[in-house]
Amino acid sequence: MVGYVLKRLGLAILVALAVSMIAFLLLRLSGDPAIALAGEGARQADIELIRKTYGFDRPLPVQYVEWLGKTVRGDFGESVYFRSPAAPLIFSKLQTTMMLGVFALAFALFISVPLGVAAAVYRNSWIDRLCLALAVVGQALPNFFFALLLIMIFSIWLRWLPVSGSGTWQHFVMPTIALGYYAAPAFMRLIRAGMIEVLEADYIRTARAKGLPATQVIFKHALRNAVVPVVALAAVQLGFLLGGSVVVETIFALDGLGYLAYQSITFKDFPVMQNIVLLLSVIYVVLTLASDIANAWLDPRIRVA
Amino acid sequence: MASSMDVAAVALEPGGLTTLAAPGLARRVWKNKAVVVGVGLLLLIVILGVFAPLFAPYDPYVQNLENRTVPPFWYDGGSWVHPLGTDPLGRDYLSRLFYGARISLLIGISVAIMSGLIGTTMGMLAGYFGGKTDLVVSFLVTTRLSMPVILVALATVALMGGSLWVVITVLGLLKWDRFAVVMRSATQQVRSLDYVAAAQAAGASTPRVLLGEVLPNVLPHLIVVATLEAASAILLEAALSFLGLGVQPPLPSWGLMISEAKSYMFFSFWLIALPGAALAVLIFSINLAGDGLRDLLSPEGRA
Amino acid sequence: MSAVLREEPVPDTVLDVQELSVDIATPHGPLRAVRDVSFQVKRGETLCIVGESGCGKSITSLAVMSLLPAAATRRAKQLSLLGEDLLKATPKRVNALRGNRMAMIFQEPMTALNPAYTIGDQLMEVHLVHRGGGAAKARERAIELLGKVGIASAGERLGQFPHQLSGGLRQRVMIAMALMCGPELLVADEPSTALDVTIQAQILRLLADLQSDLGIAMVLITHDLGVVARIAHRVAVMYAGEIVEEGTAESVFASPRHPYTRGLLSCIPVPGRTERGGRLGTIAGVVPSLIGDIRGCSFRDRCAYARPECAVAVPVRREGAHAWRCIHHELPAERPEDAQRP
Numbered sequence: 013m014v015g016y017v018l019k020r021l022g023l024a025i026l027v028a029l030a031v032s033m034i035a036f037l038l039l040r041l042s043g044d045p046a047i048a049l050a051g052e053g054a055r056q057a058d059i060e061l062i063r064k065t066y067g068f069d070r071p072l073p074v075q076y077v078e079w080l081g082k083t084v085r086g087d088f089g090e091s092v093y094f095r096s097p098a099a100p101l102i103f104s105k106l107q108t109t110m111m112l113g114v115f116a117l118a119f120a121l122f123i124s125v126p127l128g129v130a131a132a133v134y135r136n137s138w139i140d141r142l143c144l145a146l147a148v149v150g151q152a153l154p155n156f157f158f159a160l161l162l163i164m165i166f167s168i169w170l171r172w173l174p175v176s177g178s179g180t181w182q183h184f185v186m187p188t189i190a191l192g193y194y195a196a197p198a199f200m201r202l203i204r205a206g207m208i209e210v211l212e213a214d215y216i217r218t219a220r221a222k223g224l225p226a227t228q229v230i231f232k233h234a235l236r237n238a239v240v241p242v243v244a245l246a247a248v249q250l251g252f253l254l255g256g257s258v259v260v261e262t263i264f265a266l267d268g269l270g271y272l273a274y275q276s277i278t279f280k281d282f283p284v285m286q287n288i289v290l291l292l293s294v295i296y297v298v299l300t301l302a303s304d305i306a307n308a309w310l311d312p313r314i315r316v317a
Numbered sequence: 318m319a320s321s322m323d324v325a326a327v328a329l330e331p332g333g334l335t336t337l338a339a340p341g342l343a344r345r346v347w348k349n350k351a352v353v354v355g356v357g358l359l360l361l362i363v364i365l366g367v368f369a370p371l372f373a374p375y376d377p378y379v380q381n382l383e384n385r386t387v388p389p390f391w392y393d394g395g396s397w398v399h400p401l402g403t404d405p406l407g408r409d410y411l412s413r414l415f416y417g418a419r420i421s422l423l424i425g426i427s428v429a430i431m432s433g434l435i436g437t438t439m440g441m442l443a444g445y446f447g448g449k450t451d452l453v454v455s456f457l458v459t460t461r462l463s464m465p466v467i468l469v470a471l472a473t474v475a476l477m478g479g480s481l482w483v484v485i486t487v488l489g490l491l492k493w494d495r496f497a498v499v500m501r502s503a504t505q506q507v508r509s510l511d512y513v514a515a516a517q518a519a520g521a522s523t524p525r526v527l528l529g530e531v532l533p534n535v536l537p538h539l540i541v542v543a544t545l546e547a548a549s550a551i552l553l554e555a556a557l558s559f560l561g562l563g564v565q566p567p568l569p570s571w572g573l574m575i576s577e578a579k580s581y582m583f584f585s586f587w588l589i590a591l592p593g594a595a596l597a598v599l600i601f602s603i604n605l606a607g608d609g610l611r612d613l614l615s616p617e618g619r620a
Numbered sequence: 621m622s623a624v625l626r627e628e629p630v631p632d633t634v635l636d637v638q639e640l641s642v643d644i645a646t647p648h649g650p651l652r653a654v655r656d657v658s659f660q661v662k663r664g665e666t667l668c669i670v671g672e673s674g675c676g677k678s679i680t681s682l683a684v685m686s687l688l689p690a691a692a693t694r695r696a697k698q699l700s701l702l703g704e705d706l707l708k709a710t711p712k713r714v715n716a717l718r719g720n721r722m723a724m725i726f727q728e729p730m731t732a733l734n735p736a737y738t739i740g741d742q743l744m745e746v747h748l749v750h751r752g753g754g755a756a757k758a759r760e761r762a763i764e765l766l767g768k769v770g771i772a773s774a775g776e777r778l779g780q781f782p783h784q785l786s787g788g789l790r791q792r793v794m795i796a797m798a799l800m801c802g803p804e805l806l807v808a809d810e811p812s813t814a815l816d817v818t819i820q821a822q823i824l825r826l827l828a829d830l831q832s833d834l835g836i837a838m839v840l841i842t843h844d845l846g847v848v849a850r851i852a853h854r855v856a857v858m859y860a861g862e863i864v865e866e867g868t869a870e871s872v873f874a875s876p877r878h879p880y881t882r883g884l885l886s887c888i889p890v891p892g893r894t895e896r897g898g899r900l901g902t903i904a905g906v907v908p909s910l911i912g913d914i915r916g917c918s919f920r921d922r923c924a925y926a927r928p929e930c931a932v933a934v935p936v937r938r939e940g941a942h943a944w945r946c947i948h949h950e951l952p953a954e955r956p957e958d959a960q961r962p
Contacts (some may be wrong), residue, residue, distance in 0.1 A: 030460040090499050152601035156559045157593035214731040222746045223718030224699040238735050255465020259556050277475040296463045
């Protein structure tokens with residue numbers, strides 16, 4: 013187990029480095045960063061000054077190493093738009109987005125696990141078909157459209173929830189649903205497929221032969237074995253959710269990292285933009301690593317080798 | 318134990334072309350309602366989009382400020398002059414929807430082709446040669462998977478300016494991961510089969526083996542992934558355009574239409590409902606067709 | 621034959637099966653997998669159901685335990701455990717009986733245990749579900765039974781996972797698990813088939829010892845006549861879904877009345893009797909299709925003694941506790957040619 017963890021950790025670090033390189037180069041896409049930072053109508057002298065101050069005149073690899081060194085130490089540079097250090101700005105919004113991501117994931121699992129189990133247990137019945145139909149429909153709705161629909165129903169018509177902002181827990185309800193529903197069909201199918209396979213297993217027949225109640229057979233014996241790929245997918249999906257929060261946060265003006273990303277992109281605030289991409293990528297790498305480890309732990313054959 | 322690569326891989330059933338080619342294909346296709354409905358709907362949308370100039374009653378770009386925000390025919394104040402109403406600039410909505418189909422379909426197909434080429438090449442090479450090639454490809458895929466697509470796309474578009482072709486290029490260069498993963502698995506399965514060995518024994522060069530023996534047999538999996546990725550690309554473009562960083566006005570991208578109608582949605586709900594429904598129906602039909610195709614591929618029928 | 625391992629049974633019918641039939645739905649019509657099978661098993665007695673693959677013996681055992689797949693339908697004139705009607709029992713009642721009054725062990729010990737839970741957990745849960753009482757009692761009982769099935773350091777084993785045990789050990793655990801609540805009936809479906817030859821003998825010995833110790837009724841499914849010889853009091857020979865011969869092990873082995881039984885016995889090499897280099901018997905032909913109407917004797921196409929009447933109806937003949945389905949009361953003495961037909 014320890015060997016496995018170390019190997020995975022090594023790989024994760026390599027990936028994180030690769031991602032940092034891409035994030036670094038992303039900024040250079042628009043051409044000369046000095047011009048971009050100087051803004052419109054800047055004089056040549058100003059551009060040169062910026063170039064010298066930020067070290068854009070040095071070779072690229074040197075710039076990368078220096079940038080990486082600063083970033084790792086928590087110095088993300090300064091936000092061009094907000095005119096304040098980027099790091100505290102980014103981290104202050106991170107919590108909101110993490111909360112949203114976790115809630116959305118929980119919501120997705122909350123609806124998909126029972127549906128997936130039901131679809132598998134009553135395979136090929138109307139329940140199964142209904143669940144699959146819901147899955148297909150759910151995946152066809154664009155999330156921004158669904159978010160607008162939710163606003164129409166819950167804010168305008170029913171007046172139960174606030175349209176936008178991020179003060180109270182009510183502000184999180186619709187964003188959670190809008191972000192989470194799209195992940196549900198994938199989980200549902202995975203659980204359904206996993207359960208169908210597991211329910212055919214010999215040890216399920218043994219459990220039935222022991223006279224265990226049906227709920228125990230399904231949830232203790234079957235689901236426990238079917239859930240392993242779901243854990244892996246859950247971590248991966250959380251990463252996607254965090255990245256995909258841009259749209260939802262922007263629609264609901266929820267003050268998180270996604271919304272900050274949108275603002276920074278719109279206002280060409282490159283340091284912030286670059287570091288958000290890097291931060292989310294690193295979080296994703298960490299999540300994948302955690303899921304690999306959880307996966308290994310869940311399988312006693314690896315845990316107790 | 319699953320790495321992120323395995324998790325991201327679609328479960329592959331054995332089968333492929335041999336299953337498709339089995340007798341009774343027509344009957345099985347007909348019996349599989351999903352494929353019939355999905356492909357049927359899809360065909361309808363494609364026809365409407367491709368022949369939009371024939372079907373659309375008006376030019377989608379012509380503004381008519383005297384006829385702003387006219388409701389569809391089933392509302393009071395609506396009429397068959399503009400069956401689905403007009404947008405806040407007086408442009409006929411039905412025509413815009415038809416032309417919008419072109420944009421979505423173009424995005425879906427182009428991105429699927431571009432990312433398909435990249436990802437399939439990578440996947441097939443990794444699956445066929447294994448070893449170091451496989452390690453490199455796996456590493457690239459893991460790295461790509463770690464990056465939030467929509468953010469990177471947004472940032473790139475912001476840096477390079479928004480337009481249809483920028484969107485297609487960016488998405489095409491980003492969305493190859495699933496192709497790589499699935500094609501890698503499929504190639505691994507096929508690699509050890511007899512006819513591949515036979516071709517190698519006959520002295521066929523590697524590209525010939527890959528293109529001549531491996532590709533035809535992983536083709537069905539490729540098609541399934543392509544449909545999924547096309548649908549995903551369409552949704553991404555819609556989201557990008559919705560945020561203002563995709564296709565630019567006055568192009569009638571459905572996502573852009575929703576964005577333009579956002580502030581009117583409380584009073585003129587159809588302005589967002591119609592393009593939203595159009596997107597949903599298109600994605601639905603693609604997914605249905607893809608699912609049905611996958612069912613057709615697995616020898617036992619139902620996955 | 622090898623030494624017998626059993627004692628005289630105490631009369632008391634534990635399992636009563638009369639005219640049990642199982643049909644399996646197929647696209648081509650119902651497959652009649654089990655046809656009017658009847659047998660009884662008494663306390664302390666072992667009944668072996670023997671037959672080739674596909675003869676319906678496993679399905680019979682699943683039918684008794686109410687573990688049939690969804691596509692199968694079960695009918696019987698009588699199916700009762702210790703006098704209680706299993707046909708009319710509610711699912712809840714059936715669950716209460718399974719693992720408790722009647723238990724089953726299966727062929728593949730490698731896959732029959734849940735890889736995610738410890739041996740102890742899986743042993744104890746049966747006891748907890750049926751007997752309540754709490755974890756301590758269940759644990760005590762588990763250790764007791766592990767000892768009974770010959771597993772040393774039982775306490776340690778409880779905390780282990782299935783993948784840490786060998787096939788033979790797993791099968792012992794399965795047996796212990798089946799006995800946790802002291803059932804009166806044990807159904808064993810080819811319990812030794814998947815194991816190494818040396819382990820096979822150990823497991824069978826264990827089962828025989830446990831039976832004489834605990835007095836349970838046992839139904840043992842097998843295709844191996846050697847197993848039958850070791851452990852059976854009574855034998856039922858199954859062919860194409862029917863029991864074609866039934867009786868005490870001695871009488872069936874000593875004087876097989878049904879041509880199929882005779883064919884089976886001639887297939888086994890017997891030390892001292894079979895000549896080195898001589899041919900073993902085979903039974904030519906294949907099992908007939910079980911879909912649709914089946915009239916007359918299902919063995920007639922492969923039978924050396926078949927007569928035209930065999931296609932119409934087959935009487936059941938008896939002699940004491942020995943019964944068989946055949947037109948013949950007594951077969952001609954075994955012809956050397958029969959034993960050597962290719």
